[in-house]
Amino acid sequence: MRVHRLDAEKAIRLLTVGNLRNAKLRVKRVQDYVLIPLNIDVNIDDLGKALEGVQWAICEDNFEEVSTGRTYKDILRGRIPEHVLSRLPSSFDVIGDIAVINLKEGANDVLKYGVVIADALMGVARNVKSVYVSVGGLQGEFRLRALHYLGGERRTKCVHKEYGIKLRVDIAKAYFNPSLAEEHRRVAELVKDGELVADLFAGVGPFTLHIVTKRRAKVFAVDINPDAIKCLLESLKLNRSRLIGEVVAIAGDASSFISVVRRGAFNRVIMNLPRKALDFLPYVKEAVAVGGVIHVYVIGESLEEVLSKVRGELDPGMHIVGATRVLDYSPRKYIFRVDVRRAA
Known part of the structure; x- marks a missing residue:
């Protein structure tokens, strides 16, 4: 469900008390709104009663599973050289079930440890099935990413969801x-x-x-x-x-x-x-x-x-x-x- 960011804290508290929120999935912020994952068997009437006084809307989206608090970089610490770890950003893009790590330049040192990095990332984002690194931002007339495969399923096509809308995306071609x-x-x-x-x-x-x-x-x-x-x-x-x-x-x-x-x-x-x-x-x-x-x-x-x-x-x-x-x-x-x- 979607609520305005100013109502998010109250909504999360009320949903948790009412056992309506799926605590195994991570809440996400999208611009001025917060998307809160719900239990699959939630009744609309129960939502209305629990969230009285809060404006909300039902939507559909992709959510990451809640980890134990460890990030993929925490998992990688000690498993790859520190100079490689320092080059990896803390956040990454998730498009459908594909994760993309964005680097400003050069990926050769990262590619050496691609499988290890991909396994760590998929360990904290369990909905992710493929992991790529993108180098240098968008390129050419078609605004494409310069992608390098790290691990997981070797494919670039997926279905991404926004508010229940299914979008076919090929991250290598569009x-x-x-x-x-x-x-x-x-x-x-x-x-x-x-x-x-x-x-x-x-x-x-x-x-x-x-x-x-x-x-x-x-x-x-x-x-x-x-x-x-x-x-x-x-x-x-x-x-x-x-x-x-x-x-x-x-x-x-x-x-x-x-x-x-x-x-x-x-x-x-x-x-x-x-x-x-x-x-x-x-x-x-x-x-x-x-x-x-x-x-x-x-x-x-x-x-x-x-x-x-x-x-x-x-x-x-x-x-x-x-x-x-x-x-x-x-x-x-x-x-x-x-x-x-x-x-x-």
Whole structure:
């Protein structure tokens, strides 16, 4: 279940007292919300009674099992050289049942102890079946990770869950950020039934899938990476029973797509490409209907810096109507979502 972070402590206490919380799984924080795992036989009525006065929502997600308090680095201490251990971050990404350890540079010394590291990680995250290391961040036009296999099952495809939505992901062939689950949901909740939406740089389609399982909207999901679009098409099959909207999936360049649509075609455009979204803004302006909104994602050190960048690209009749810090990008840099409305 999901509760706002300000209600999390109270909700956890009430659920524990009522024997409704699954204490074997780890509570997780997603943006401004906390996801609390429940026992499988929980009754909705019992939840309502136990959480009177607390706003909550049922959701589905992946959770790590609670360990004995030891981290994978604790297990590795004394089993691998200290200089290798010091290079490993304390946290790692979990996508479906695949874990990815992110390194800034060079993996040769880590790869020597790959099996040992993978076994330690799978020992504390028992839902994980495969372990990889990613070196140097995202690379190339398709924003792919430079992956090296460490241990477990040797595969890169999995099914990741967000709020009960199943996403097919191939971590070797398509970009996906598991930290954006709440942002995907938040934007989907802004969409209204009947809207025509362009999800540019859609990747494997998390924004699209959240929208069409929640709203009777039509989404054009565009990504230049054909493997990302293949994942989206597989996800549509996996979520067939939940779909209430419509998806047109397009493997192609976003600017080429925008150049052939009619003026004012879309009620909403999502531009989740933080490094380059502002470069595409001139192409997108004319494609948005009067009253429509562009969600543009931008990297910056402060909200003021980001707002200044976006204002510099706007035409008369376009106004910023909202801005949110979404995610930490690097030390002292963040990803922001800026909402721009076309008024005329």
